[in-house]
Amino acid sequence: MRAITIALLVLMGCGTTPQPTPTGATCPDVNNPQFTWQNFGYDFMCHYCDNCHDSNLTLNERNGAPLFHNTDSLIGVMDVMVHTDEQAAIGPKAENRFMPGGGTSGKCPSMPGGALDMNCVEPTDEERKNLATFLACEIQRTDDWTGSAGHVTDHCAAYKAAHP
Amino acid sequence: MAMGSGSDTASSYSANVALVAASFSPSQPENMSYGGDYEGVAAGADWAMDRYSAGVSWAYYRLLRNGAEQYGIGDLSVHGQVAVVARHDVQAGVLAAFSAPTGNETYGFGMGHPMVMPALYGMWRNGPVELAGSFGYSRAITSGVHVHGMAPLVDPMNMSELSWSVGGNVALTPGIRAGLRASGGVPVGSMPGVDRVVGAVRVAWGSSRVETAAEVQGGFLGDPFNIRGVLSTALRF
Numbered sequence: 001m002r003a004i005t006i007a008l009l010v011l012m013g014c015g016t017t018p019q020p021t022p023t024g025a026t027c028p029d030v031n032n033p034q035f036t037w038q039n040f041g042y043d044f045m046c047h048y049c050d051n052c053h054d055s056n057l058t059l060n061e062r063n064g065a066p067l068f069h070n071t072d073s074l075i076g077v078m079d080v081m082v083h084t085d086e087q088a089a090i091g092p093k094a095e096n097r098f099m100p101g102g103g104t105s106g107k108c109p110s111m112p113g114g115a116l117d118m119n120c121v122e123p124t125d126e127e128r129k130n131l132a133t134f135l136a137c138e139i140q141r142t143d144d145w146t147g148s149a150g151h152v153t154d155h156c157a158a159y160k161a162a163h164p
Numbered sequence: 165m166a167m168g169s170g171s172d173t174a175s176s177y178s179a180n181v182a183l184v185a186a187s188f189s190p191s192q193p194e195n196m197s198y199g200g201d202y203e204g205v206a207a208g209a210d211w212a213m214d215r216y217s218a219g220v221s222w223a224y225y226r227l228l229r230n231g232a233e234q235y236g237i238g239d240l241s242v243h244g245q246v247a248v249v250a251r252h253d254v255q256a257g258v259l260a261a262f263s264a265p266t267g268n269e270t271y272g273f274g275m276g277h278p279m280v281m282p283a284l285y286g287m288w289r290n291g292p293v294e295l296a297g298s299f300g301y302s303r304a305i306t307s308g309v310h311v312h313g314m315a316p317l318v319d320p321m322n323m324s325e326l327s328w329s330v331g332g333n334v335a336l337t338p339g340i341r342a343g344l345r346a347s348g349g350v351p352v353g354s355m356p357g358v359d360r361v362v363g364a365v366r367v368a369w370g371s372s373r374v375e376t377a378a379e380v381q382g383g384f385l386g387d388p389f390n391i392r393g394v395l396s397t398a399l400r401f
Contacts, residue, residue: 019276059190059199059200059230059231060230060231061231062230062231062232063230063231063232064229064230064231064232064234064271065230066197066198066230067190067192067197067198067199067230068190068192068197069197098270102270103232103234103270103271104232116232
């Protein structure tokens with residue numbers, strides 16, 4: 001009977017498999033955020049996300065990344081900020097380390113739209129916490145995310161030039 | 165849905181296997197963000213005695229989704245039903261299905277939550293014509309912190325929905341039946357979802373012991389898939 005009970009609990013999902021969960025992060029000062037698109041978000045997305053989540057990539061170049069989930073602009077990030085928070089951020093209520101690599105068994109492309117030819121480079125826990133705080137501040141910000149401050153058209157070209 | 169005759173108190177069993185293949189396309193208005201195809205093989209077993217029946221099924225898939233190929237099992241599904249009315253020409257009763265989240269949600273193989281799916285069903289038969297329908301409520305058992313729209317890719321439904329099905333078939337000859345059916349779901353409650361409707365045309369042939377069926381399904385609403393084909397065989401003993 002004990003074995004049956006354990007099997008049922010596992011089948012019902014009561015095991016230890018973590019689920020994507022909102023971090024519950026808050027913004028310490030929305031008028032003076034520590035992390036912005038310019039000093040954090042752009043670099044984070046270019047380094048960890050955009051090889052699969054770039055709006056320039058065709059369907060078959062995305063290595064499983066959902067269409068309409070593009071992180072090469074601030075408006076793209078904020079369109080799916082709940083998913084980003086649930087998949088990659090760490091906060092007081094959850095530690096989410098599903099992305100990058102969650103849908104590809106830990107493999108990532110080394111170039112935009114390329115084959116899954118390397119183990120994914122993982123953000124540090126500190127960077128994941130900063131991501132949660134960044135998203136929490138941006139969602140409260142009253143500025144237009146499509147404005148010049150967040151609108152990126154170079155698809156990480158500036159980032160790659162600075163990080164050859 | 166297995167329906168026994170209700171007049172036989174001995175247990176009967178059946179084993180079945182099905183091959184499935186489908187293609188799907190992205191659609192922003194329907195919140196569908198993937199394109200690709202999948203193929204799978206599903207195995208199942210059923211038991212029936214008098215007014216009671218139960219069954220279990222499980223599937224294994226190959227999924228190509230936005231350029232990424234994955235292999236994996238789907239959610240394990242079990243069901244049971246009791247016929248309240250069990251005449252030859254009319255049957256009605258209650259059924260309950262349950263799925264366990266054995267499929268990988270991130271890859272698109274699983275719901276990510278256990279699902280409970282109670283429903284009422286009915287069937288009417290007159291000569292070669294048989295009509296059937298069901299109506300119920302399907303709900304994910306979840307703490308509520310992780311919600312999503314329709315899932316999984318290989319067998320999509322909403323986390324909270326009114327589920328329905330209608331269908332009918334005609335016995336063309338003693339060994340061949342043809343029919344149409346439709347099924348769908350209407351999202352209810354606070355969880356996100358979309359209306360979904362699937363239509364299908366089906367031909368089945370065989371004997372009382374072995375029956376094979378071919379079904380072509382179309383995703384008419386909610387973009388669960390563009391087109392899906394199912395070829396299944398059931399052996400009763």
